[in-house]
Amino acid sequence: xxxxxxxxxxxxxxxxxxxxxxxxxxxxxxxxxxxxxxxxxxxxxxxxxxxxxxxxxxxxxxxxxxxxxxxxxxxxxxxxxxxxxxxxxxxxxxxxxxxxxxxxxxxxxxxxxxxxxxxxxxxxxxxxxxxxxxxxxxxxxxxxxxxxxxxxxxxxxxxxxxxxxxxxxxxxxxxxxxxxxxxxxxxxxxxxxxxxxxxxxxxxxxxxxxxxxxxxxxxxxxxxxxxxxxxxxxxxxxxxxxxxxxxxxxxxxxxxxxxxxxxxxxxxxxxxxxxxxxxxxxxxxxxxxxxxxxxxxxxxxxxxxxxxxxxxxxxxxxxxxxxxxxxxxxxxxxxxxxxxxxxxxxxxxxxxxxxxxxxxxxxxxxxxxxxxxxxxxxxxxxxxxxxxxxxxxxxxxxxxxxxxxxxxxxxxxxxxxxxxxxxxxxxxxxxxxxxxxxxxxxxxxxxxxxxxxxxxxxxxxxxxxxxxxxxxxxxxxxxxxxxxxxxxxxxxxxxxxxxxxxxxxxxxxxxxxxxxxxxxxxxxxxxxxxxxxxxxxxxxxxxxxxxxxxxxxxxxxxxxxxxxxxxxxxxxxxxxxxxxxxxxxxxxx
RNA sequence: GCGGGUGUAGCUUAAUGGUAAAGCUCCAGCCUUCCAAGCUGGCUACGAGGGUUCGAUUCCCUUCACCCGCUCCA
Numbered sequence: 001x002x003x004x005x006x007x008x009x010x011x012x013x014x015x016x017x018x019x020x021x022x023x024x025x026x027x028x029x030x031x032x033x034x035x036x037x038x039x040x041x042x043x044x045x046x047x048x049x050x051x052x053x054x055x056x057x058x059x060x061x062x063x064x065x066x067x068x069x070x071x072x073x074x075x076x077x078x079x080x081x082x083x084x085x086x087x088x089x090x091x092x093x094x095x096x097x098x099x100x101x102x103x104x105x106x107x108x109x110x111x112x113x114x115x116x117x118x119x120x121x122x123x124x125x126x127x128x129x130x131x132x133x134x135x136x137x138x139x140x141x142x143x144x145x146x147x148x149x150x151x152x153x154x155x156x157x158x159x160x161x162x163x164x165x166x167x168x169x170x171x172x173x174x175x176x177x178x179x180x181x182x183x184x185x186x187x188x189x190x191x192x193x194x195x196x197x198x199x200x201x202x203x204x205x206x207x208x209x210x211x212x213x214x215x216x217x218x219x220x221x222x223x224x225x226x227x228x229x230x231x232x233x234x235x236x237x238x239x240x241x242x243x244x245x246x247x248x249x250x251x252x253x254x255x256x257x258x259x260x261x262x263x264x265x266x267x268x269x270x271x272x273x274x275x276x277x278x279x280x281x282x283x284x285x286x287x288x289x290x291x292x293x294x295x296x297x298x299x300x301x302x303x304x305x306x307x308x309x310x311x312x313x314x315x316x317x318x319x320x321x322x323x324x325x326x327x328x329x330x331x332x333x334x335x336x337x338x339x340x341x342x343x344x345x346x347x348x349x350x351x352x353x354x355x356x357x358x359x360x361x362x363x364x365x366x367x368x369x370x371x372x373x374x375x376x377x378x379x380x381x382x383x384x385x386x387x388x389x390x391x392x393x394x395x396x397x398x399x400x401x402x403x404x405x406x407x408x409x410x411x412x413x414x415x416x417x418x419x420x421x422x423x424x425x426x427x428x429x430x431x432x433x434x435x436x437x438x439x440x441x442x443x444x445x446x447x448x449x450x451x452x453x454x455x456x457x458x459x460x461x462x463x464x465x466x467x468x469x470x471x472x473x474x475x476x477x478x479x480x481x482x483x484x485x486x487x488x489x490x491x492x493x494x495x496x497x498x499x500x501x502x503x504x505x506x507x508x509x510x511x512x513x514x515x516x517x518x519x520x521x522x523x524x525x526x527x528x529x530x531x532x533x534x535x536x537x538x539x540x541x542x543x544x545x546x547x548x549x550x551x552x553x554x555x556x557x558x559x560x561x562x563x564x565x566x567x568x569x570x571x572x573x574x575x576x577x578x579x580x581x582x583x584x585x586x587x588x589x
Numbered sequence: 590g591c592g593g594g595u596g597u598a599g600c601u602u603a604a605u606g607g608u609a610a611a612g613c614u615c616c617a618g619c620c621u622u623c624c625a626a627g628c629u630g631g632c633u634a635c636g637a638g639g640g641u642u643c644g645a646u647u648c649c650c651u652u653c654a655c656c657c658g659c660u661c662c663a
Contacts, residue, residue, distance in 0.1 A: 011656085019599060019614075025654075031637060032654045087663045094590075094660085187590095194663080214663080250590075250661040258662080338663065357662095468624090476625070497622060504622095526616085530624030537624095549622060563623070570624065 009352040013463055014255055016479055020538055022459065023256060035252030035260035042539055045489035045520060047455055051242055053486060054265045057316055058240045065238035066231045070219030072244055073210050081375035082218045084195060093186040095179040096133065097153055104189035109174035112138040115146035118166030120154030129154050134185040136178035149184055196246045212246035217446060220268040221368040224380060235382055235442050238269035254353050256452045263451035269309065270442035274301045275402040280390050302443055306363045309447050310345045313359060321484025322461055326350050340367035349457040358457060359449035366441040370413055381441045388438030407432035458487060462540055481540030482568055485588035491519040492584055493536040493544040499525040508547040518581060533565060542567045543584060
């Protein structure tokens with residue numbers, strides 16, 4: 001549709017980000033580095049505000065969430081247990097003809113006759129392409145189809161008419177070297193390192209390999225027991241963490257949207273399995289209507305908690321200025337779910353380059369703690385005195401039903417994790433027996449958000465162009481960044497109306513000094529007043545305060561009052577200096 | 590990683606095989622009683638490397654970054 005326009009908007013945003021100091025290309029004086037971006041002065045403030053708002057809302061304002069700040073480099077076995085080592089170093093192979101890419105180890109084995117060629121010649125020009133090529137045909141298919149593909153291949157390498165060289169047939173059994181769709185030869189499998197690798201200690205050998213974390217979440221699981229034992233929290237409760245994560249993305253794209261170094265804000269909220277909830281509360285509450293389910297209750301099952309966090313997160317985005325209409329909620333279909341997830345909701349923002357994920361809220365069951373329990377050999381379950389007491393009072397048939405349901409879930413997990421059948425059956429039965437003793441492995445709801453993506457969404461959302469015509473008939477387009485005041489880098493600009501009147505400057509400096517202790521203020525006395533307003537509009541500063549002659553007493557009843565000018569509609573209000581701090585503080589909340 | 594496109598000042602755009610131009614922004618000064626006014630002055634660029642050439646921003650090669658498509662997205 002309007003695609004050039006869309007790109008134009010992104011280009012304008014990128015350009016503004018650089019011009020005003022929100023975002024710069026990393027290492028720019030050395031030519032930049034693909035997938036890395038820096039935040040300039042305004043961007044750093046914006047990002048800090050966003051992170052502080054998230055942190056405060058997710059931990060400080062809640063009794064049931066505590067924080068964690070873990071290292072970026074952790075024991076490599078964490079990434080083995082989480083599954084990242086395996087899925088992040090897949091060998092990949094590309095089709096030589098269509099360039100389609102495959103996981104080399106997941107290609108369905110093919111059998112048949114492979115026709116090999118040593119090269120192709122253009123009989124007209126005599127041009128030769130000596131690259132070997134091959135096509136695998138299923139039994140019974142005529143050799144012509146192999147030749148047809150081979151001709152296409154050599155044509156794609158720059159030949160017009162093609163004479164094939166060195167045709168040779170070979171029987172092939174269970175090969176993964178050919179494209180299952182068309183039989184074309186693939187490239188040699190090449191490993192894809194999606195995790196950043198490093199070495200701990202001065203000796204760079206395979207024994208010292210470690211990885212920069214590809215997500216912050218695993219540290220939370222790895223420290224779950226420590227936090228549980230030292231924070232005086234009981235399930236249900238959450239552990240929040242913000243921090244850098246690193247992924248060797250195949251294609252960094254869309255400005256900062258997909259970067260190789262990025263920051264996450266993650267919460268792992270641990271809840272009781274539904275069987276435990278029922279044993280304790282007598283029932284399991286499930287969502288009956290869409291929308292926020294209200295205050296947490298003892299009978300909430302995982303679906304209630306999941307919906308609760310989806311709605312909490314949407315409220316957070318609304319509170320920092322992303323209207324609900326700019327967001328989309330996407331409930332992943334069962335076939336799209338990752339192997340560990342029971343349900344995942346993506347919160348998407350309508351970016352200029354498309355509607356893309358800001359945050360994923362996954363109900364991960366007990367997968368992660370279970371993985372770390374098996375991998376580390378350290379029990380990750382919790383003991384709940386109330387559960388033990390309540391269990392003893394349950395009717396035997398209820399005990400039986402809950403225990404069986406729990407056993408079935410555990411068995412499913414263990415089998416999927418590759419535990420041999422007999423062992424899995426035994427372990428699942430033991431886990432189920434643990435319920436009676438008050439033991440279980442918590443389940444988890446994971447709201448996981450990308451800070452940088454959110455910053456980009458806020459930038460895109462704030463970007464507005466205002467075209468005005470002055471009295472000389474010249475029209476001019478200005479940019480106004482309409483950030484929510486709570487995230488805006490500067491909260492207030494402070495100006496003397498005129499620079500060459502020392503009394504105005506002195507008073508304005510005084511007002512600036514008064515405000516800067518409680519909010520980020522910016523003092524400016526250069527150029528005409530309108531220009532200073534415009535500069536602050538581009539920085540997204542929601543309010544500007546101007547000291548004029550009335551402030552000094554030119555009009556006696558206006559003495560010690562200033563003009564407060566609003567960014568979004570340029571409206572002005574006269575505010576007494578004595579109440580200015582409070583006026584602004586309540587306006588930027 | 591593949592294919593296509595782009596790369597001149599902070600931004601937007603010129604021109605040129607022979608000293609790289611302008612507008613806006615920015616900085617300094619003057620002026621200015623509320624929305625990029627005016628005047629004076631100033632900083633700043635051919636993405637990087639190599640080749641051809643007496644001389645390359647211009648032609649060629651390589652490389653880097655960005656944009657679009659493919660691929661990937663645990």
